[in-house]
Amino acid sequence: MNRVLAVSRMQLINKWTFLGIPAIILGGAFALCLAIFTIIPTEPKYGGGAPFAPLWYFFALGIQSLTLTFPFSLGMSVTRRAYFLGTYVTFSAVALGMAVIYAIGTQVELATQGWGMGGYFFRVPFLFDGPWWQSLAVSFIITLFFFTVGFWAATIYKRWGVTGTLVVSIGLALLVVGAIFLITWGGFWGDVLGFFVHISVLGLAGILLLLVAAMGAGAFLTIRRAVP
């Protein structure tokens, strides 16, 4: 059997980890929001970031995938490459599942005018304003992004320990400060704010996708030399 798919199946052996717990978090947030919507008289009502509640769990899963299933996979005589690809197959499948739920939920809310009471849980303004396929793509990329941030950070820790993580964090902070300095010094704040005001949802998703690709590639190269 193909080792990449075997890794992906291994990640799903415990159904709770990738499926059960996210479903409970999402279902819980949904039920809670609907309950609150019935109390608030004004319309329309939005859930805010509530539909993204499982994303923080996915961030943690990204970390956990590496710290626990990486050493286990090597014990199962899996190559680092097969481990990485298989894990990403699982990440992508789960992200796609989430995306389908968001896309369908958004359309249902549009059709029923917010469950008949103007309450919108899934339909986050701006992000899910577009057609269904756009909601699908955007939520898929956002979910994958959270997995990747956790996974990438964990590879840095795994390979270079606390020192490496600190160096990378400080480096990133320096980059941000440097960027702010350049923007302020050059007087570009107007342009930068304008960029974020005018950017389309797909544009934003595109930037996230580039970050996912960059961090994913970094994680892959790091894992190739990591020890369990």
Next chain:
Amino acid sequence: MNEQTVVQVQGLGRKYKDVIALDDVSLEFRQDRIYGLLGRNGAGKTTLMSILTAQGFPSSGSVRVFGEDPYENEGVLRRICFIRESQKYPDDFTPAQAFRAAALFFAHWDQTFAERLAEDFQLPLKRRIKKLSRGQLSAVGIVIGLASRAELTFFDEPYLGLDAVARHLFYDHLVKDFAEHPRTIVLSSHLIDEVANLLEHIVVIDKGRIIMDDEAEEIRGSAVSVAGPADVVAAFIEGYPVLFEERLLNTVSVSIAGRLNPAQRREAAELGLVLGQVSLQQLVVHASLSAQGAENSLNDAAHIQRGADSKEVTR
């Protein structure tokens, strides 16, 4: 390298920041045999096995497993099983789920055998692995190692936390299953006497260096113990290097390096001396201590040399 060679290591070295974990290690493992990788804690056993299974990286030298470099080599790795002593499992897995994972990866996995082993080791299959005792955790590794039936299987101190009964269960199953499904097994251990009878070939590693690499029979036959009255024994063993000496009132038991021919054995019997076997453990301990002793005396020599130099200077 002939067809039967499974592992070939040449001039392997592994350096950490200030520690040399492996120093110019060369060895060969052949097909369908049971090897003992013996040595003290921290001698380099786990490091060596990690590199052979491409979980760790060498600093120098070459490693060939099934004739190829094992690093990221799917064709080679899928024929290997190496459960380390401190093997990590996904936190939320139960032993049953760990076995299901193993079934995905090991082509020769035998589920019935795994269940039978789990029963023998009284392993709670539905309890989360993070809640298992140290012994039960070791049992999970043993079950995977045995039931995977990988062509090259490593057991890294597999008995930690196991009681004597469970350890013997492991040895019994290992021998029985090996007879039915021959494969190359490398068993790392420091409980030497317990595993001595299982092993066909022995490699002893000390401070990253191989200090003994020979057939178990050869090693066992390389020494003999002679017991009897002190003066008679002393006369009899004249000329042989002495490994150990034990004194009990006026009788002594001396272990000597060397083989006795039938004539010598008859002579010993006539003198009323009792000949015995020296245990593998004693031989390994002796080899480790003398390797260390040689190093110490070298250090001492260097020390004395330096002392002499400094005297030279003061003069």
